[in-house]
Amino acid sequence: MTAGGRFDRLRLDGVSRRFGGSDALAGLDLTIERGEFITLLGPSGCGKSTALNCLAGLLPLSRGSIWRDETRLDTLPPEQRGFGMVFQNYALFPHMSVRKNIAFGLRMRKVARAAVRRRTDEAIRLVHLEAHADKLPGQLSGGQQQRVAIARAVVVEPSLVLMDEPLSNLDAKLRLEMRTEIRRLHQSLGLTTVYVTHDQEEALSMSDRLVVLRAGRVEQIGTPEQVHTRPANRHIADFMGFRNLLPVRVAGQAGDGVVVDGAGLRLTGSPVGEMRPGDPAVAAIRPEDVRIADQPGGGVEVTVEVVEYQGRELSAEVRTGDGALLHLRTARRLAPKDRIEVVLDPARLLVFPADPGEGGGEP
Known part of the structure; x- marks a missing residue:
């Protein structure tokens, strides 16, 4: 046939x-x-x-x-x-x-x-x-x-x-x-x-x-x-599994990347679209690209709030000291109230222009 x-x-x-x-x-x-x-x-x-x-x-x-x-x-x-x-x-x-x-x-x-x-x-x-x-x-x-x-x-x-x-x-x-x-x-x-x-x-x-x-x-x-x-934009990123969408503000360039600040974080990622220093933006990264730091002082300190068992991995919701909520996936055993440090992979972090009228993080 x-x-x-x-x-x-x-x-x-x-x-x-x-x-x-x-x-x-x-x-x-x-x-x-x-x-x-x-x-x-x-x-x-x-x-x-x-x-x-x-x-x-x-x-x-x-x-x-x-x-x-x-x-x-x-x-x-x-x-x-x-x-x-x-x-x-x-x-x-x-x-x-x-x-x-x-x-x-x-x-x-x-x-x-x-x-x-x-x-x-x-x-x-x-x-x-x-x-x-x-x-x-x-x-x-x-x-x-x-x-x-x-x-x-x-x-x-x-x-x-x-x-x-x-x-x-x-x-x-x-x-x-x-x-x-x-x-x-x-x-x-x-x-x-x-x-x-x-x-x-x-x-x-x-x-x-x-x-x-x-x-x-x-x-x-x-x-x-x-x-x-x-x-192509933050809405597609959200739909395609980039659960971490952080309001930020563009601080400057870093080679081909862009440096952004928001919610007490300074991050580097790849720009998707035209942005200038001071512009509001959205930093997006998948939970699997947020990893637990290998040693103390190597990342951002967070507190574990919710843990879900998902077979070989755990899905965890964590919060920074400035109140930013992050989602990560890990094989490491975690429990609510644990304090850990996490690293957001700059090679996997995308930065999108904010929608009109949408504010960014504090500079």
């Missing part, structure tokens, strides 16, 4: 959707190359599902256009776009067997009976449901139902597969298994996939590129590594 309706690229030009007087999606520009796995990532209400539904044809555009090579798609109804779709709630027909659910799209396209059976059997094998082909959806687990939904989407050999938070209803173990399964199918079938999720780990592990949205607008487009290690 191979993905049908081949194209070189899919292009979204200024795609926008308004509800009432507000933009749910504003000016989305994106080019998707054949074979890419693109993830639309962001918190609830950021516009990612709106973008997917505009692409699918389930929502008309307020502005903009969608092109598959030189063919304009946004003027076509959903059934003529040649896309497969996997919904969050599976949307299976409860009275039809697994086999009939998967075959439904082929029958609607009036594919010859022998081809329907061959392609359906192949799709069932791809998602490892041979032993369940004659069962009804209600007799399957959530993970098995999701496999049926995926098989139904790919059996029609779509030019593009759209997935709207397909793993959100599964437990943690199944989510991990299905992440691998979806990526395997994407690669083995040569699919082009647009995937929607609010789960950062899911997005990082599966995608070729991420499109990070906030309040209906694109904040950053990049590879998982680019978005993870170099978020």
